[in-house]
Amino acid sequence: MAQSSVLRGMATLTFYAADHAAAKKWYTEFFGEAPYFDMPGYFEFRLGDYQHELGIIDAKYAPAARAAATGGAITYWHVNDIKATFDQLTALGATEFEPITERGQEGSGFATAALTDPFGNIIGIMTNPHYVKMLQQKNA
Known part of the structure; x- marks a missing residue:
């Protein structure tokens, strides 16, 4: 099947967390494993059948225009x-x-x-x- 879409698949989904250490603990408990990539300000898990990436960024690095309220896609x-x-x-x-x-x-x-x-x-x-x-x- 020829690839016709510009969007080929989800690569990395990123979340922000003001309490980065607590977020690492919370997501590690939910997934039952530690992040495969972990550095100050950013950690990442590979998840599921296609090993999609979920990265958690310290909120201090969030773009200035990011909405403070829950919402979005x-x-x-x-x-x-x-x-x-x-x-x-x-x-x-x-x-x-x-x-x-x-x-x-x-x-x-x-x-x-x-x-x-x-x-x-x-x-x-x-x-x-x-x-x-x-x-x-x-x-x-």
Whole structure:
């Protein structure tokens, strides 16, 4: 299949955290592993089937125009069990931004939710049959 899109795939998603040390501890607990890259002001995890990168930047390095309020685009990560992941995140102190919501036609398997981490970043989670299908085709 010829590549027709200018956007080829997510490379790195970055979040900001004013309490950088607390963010490292929080995300390490959530992911169950330490960041693979760690330096003052920035640490990074590789996650999931495609080893996408999630970097956490000390908020003192945030662009001046960055909004202080929670908001903006939401990146949704495919999860196997949206309820269990939602519950895990809330147990760690994340708060509901958007409840678990079924999308598309009833029974389609698409559902989304979003939570705000203790540092003001939005974590989108979803069940996505299209993602599963693409992963199965890739691995066939």
